[in-house]
Amino acid sequence: MPPESISKNHVVALATSKKKEYHQITNEFMERYPSLKIERLTVSKILKKANEYQLQDNNVYTEKTFCHRSVKYPMLELAMNMWVERVTTEEIIISDSIIKEKGRQFAEAFSIPEGSFTFSNGWATKFKKRNGLKKTIMHGEAASAPLEKLPEERRKLQELLSHYNPEDIHI
Template sequence: MRYLINSDKLNILTELDSNRQQELANKYNVTQQAISKIKKRKECYQSVIKSENVARRSRCPSSNLYTLLDSLVFEFIQLLEERNLPVDDKLIKAKALSVAQSLGLNSFVASANWFMKFKKRNDVRRLKQHGESRCVDLEVVENWFLKLPDIVKDFEPDCIYNADESSFYWKALPTSSYLTRGSDQHGIKQSKLRVSVMFCCNRFGGKEKIMIIGFRARPHCFKKFNYDLSTIGVNYKYNSSSYMTSALFNEWLVEWDNRLIEEKKKILLFVDNCPAHKLTADLKNITLIKLPPNTTSHCQPLDCGIIANVKNLYRSKIIQRLAPSVENDINLLDSLKELQLIDGIEMLQGCWFNVKPDTIVNCYTKAGFPLN
């Protein structure tokens, strides 16, 4: 992607009346989002560019120089944003001082007050960066979306499945909270106790049993279910790493394939390119399709909001469970110690089946799957 200078932006503003945004994006080798931003800030850019031209003739009033300063610092932030480099307040202030010196604004101070007003003027906010979507090749995604209708055309929506694994930190609390004014609440050290969980659902919103992959064959807390979690609709496996392996994956596929043979049902199963998803079994009624590499944040339904929804429901559930104990003056850490793996699995199972079918259907649509 190309970095636009002010003359480019002026040309784009001139051409917007007679050209579509996507056409201009292709012409200038930028994203359509960048063109949209320029259109929204039309008056600002025209004013700044005019001020910049005046400044070059050394007859620029001080107010215009400060407008130009704002613009150049804002463009600097956009440039680093496009190149995926995180930006903090110190870097912005240092850039502002450098630009101010080049403009002859020797009295300028990048104070906390200036920075606060700069953020407000330019709608700059500090946000947490999530996921891996910036690493995705959008051209690959678009090509996949074009191929997808042909891949699924012979299957009904309830025969199109997606499966994916995720880490399950069953004692981890939410990292954000509503606080009263003046509160000085601090967080606690999050628990690192982890197992893996695999989710699987179809295009129509139907769900399969979750698979939990733990470290031990018979955790003591499973005793109340006679060490058989199938009685609560959970498939439990284990290995030394508590991660999915090719052996576990193929064992699960064979078991499911045998059930499908009895039901006389054939399905299409989409999975990502994780090495553990290497197919070694001979399947009769399951056709396994691998998603394009490094595109799961766009192409995998479970990564488009389904797993996030389950985890949000779980975080809410764990707080509801702990709140009465804390309200009765029991220390939060002591309450967490009482929470066992089986408690977390039971809550997770409930949260999984509380995910609305509409949520699943919408996430499939977001991932490019057509509605047959």
């Protein structure tokens, strides 16, 4: 079953790998995907922007992405990406407010004027989407206490609770 749409990178890859003329590319697509109509003008426009399409990171965008918009401050984005990478490898929990605050810190470090950029909830959501960050619900206090001290702490708790009636202890 043919795809419903053809990615621009697919057209660029075909053209550059096989060094074909525009009409040859169009004809090949028409043979390969007869249900899709592609005009030579479309191929021409895509190939004129070939460098832009090849530089785009495909794994960030979904089928709903219509055009690529570059970020306003690439150095800020790079610094944030490096920070997220480091924080996630250290298994540190990050929230939207932490992401926004870190963005403000980097913006200040890069001397980005304060009014020219807002670190809103929308910005944080888009940043998480670009970096593949997902919401994770944490339960309990996993790995928060040293396991070697557990028997001793249990003994202390039992000793403390022994002074109370069992009916008065609610867990």
